[in-house]
Amino acid sequence: MKKGNPITAFYVETLLLILVFIGIILALTQVFGLSRNESVQAKLLTNAVTLAQNAADEVLAGEAVSGESERNFYEDMTPCEDRGYRLTVRTVWREEDGLRQGTVTVLDSHRSEPIYTLPICRYVGEAIP
Amino acid sequence: MNKAPIKLGPLALLLTVISICLTTLAILTFATARADRRLAEKYAATVQLRYELDEDGQKWLRDAADDDEIVLEKDGSTLTIRVENGEVTAWRHERAWEEDLDIDVWPGFGF
Numbered sequence: 001m002k003k004g005n006p007i008t009a010f011y012v013e014t015l016l017l018i019l020v021f022i023g024i025i026l027a028l029t030q031v032f033g034l035s036r037n038e039s040v041q042a043k044l045l046t047n048a049v050t051l052a053q054n055a056a057d058e059v060l061a062g063e064a065v066s067g068e069s070e071r072n073f074y075e076d077m078t079p080c081e082d083r084g085y086r087l088t089v090r091t092v093w094r095e096e097d098g099l100r101q102g103t104v105t106v107l108d109s110h111r112s113e114p115i116y117t118l119p120i121c122r123y124v125g126e127a128i129p
Numbered sequence: 130m131n132k133a134p135i136k137l138g139p140l141a142l143l144l145t146v147i148s149i150c151l152t153t154l155a156i157l158t159f160a161t162a163r164a165d166r167r168l169a170e171k172y173a174a175t176v177q178l179r180y181e182l183d184e185d186g187q188k189w190l191r192d193a194a195d196d197d198e199i200v201l202e203k204d205g206s207t208l209t210i211r212v213e214n215g216e217v218t219a220w221r222h223e224r225a226w227e228e229d230l231d232i233d234v235w236p237g238f239g240f
Contacts, residue, residue: 017141024148031155038162042169049173056180098191101184116173121184123191 047077048087048106048116055091055104056120066094085109091120098125175206179222182208186220 051073059069072085086109093102099121106116185201186208193199195215201208211219 013138014140017144021144021148024151028151028155031159035155035158035162038159038166042162042166045166045169045173049169049176053176099187116177118177118180119184120180121187123187125191 044075044087044108045115047073047075048108051077051087051089052104052106052116052118055089056118059091059093059102059104060100060120060122064093065100068092093120095124098123100124178204178206182206182222186210190217 055069055071069089069091071089072080073087073089074080074084075086077087088107088109090105090107091102092105093100095101101119101121104118104120105114108115182201182203185203186199189199189201189210190212193210193212196213198209198211198219201210206222206224209219209221209223210217
């Protein structure tokens, strides 16, 4: 009567456990990656809204009747003069029929579609404060 | 011929506990990140709505009389504009809000 080798059973058990554990870790790594992606998108969108508001207020309070401007920013909203930027704020405005109107568009360098747009409008006709 | 049974020992128990903890952490992390994104989208929508209302208000202002008033409404938010003697005396953004009375919140001392 032969008995099974207990050391072999231990090795098999340990190997199975480690394989299952590795599988769980791999699945959880995907979940953590998704979480990070969601968090980055939330941060980018919030920054885009702030940058759009800043650009809108700058145009509405400025003296230029019409124009276009484009500025680049890093992820943390620091202005970028060279490469490596993440967000681009594009502003287009003109005056017509007593209204200064335009659009602020924020683009993400990693995506083709704009991530945020903001309409701007201000009555500049007569002297109503 | 007998085979040694494969039993789950302390190692399995340890790895199971670790797996449960890591899974809980991953779920909570994802839920928090998702909530952050939803909040950011809500904030973006609110700001956009506010600027759209401002746009409508400015267009109305162009054609308004020296004494006039209007309440613009869009998606639950309102903008009240009042012009008196050619001056804008009110430019107020409001949004309907209902107090949630389900939770018994402590009102503070003296109440």
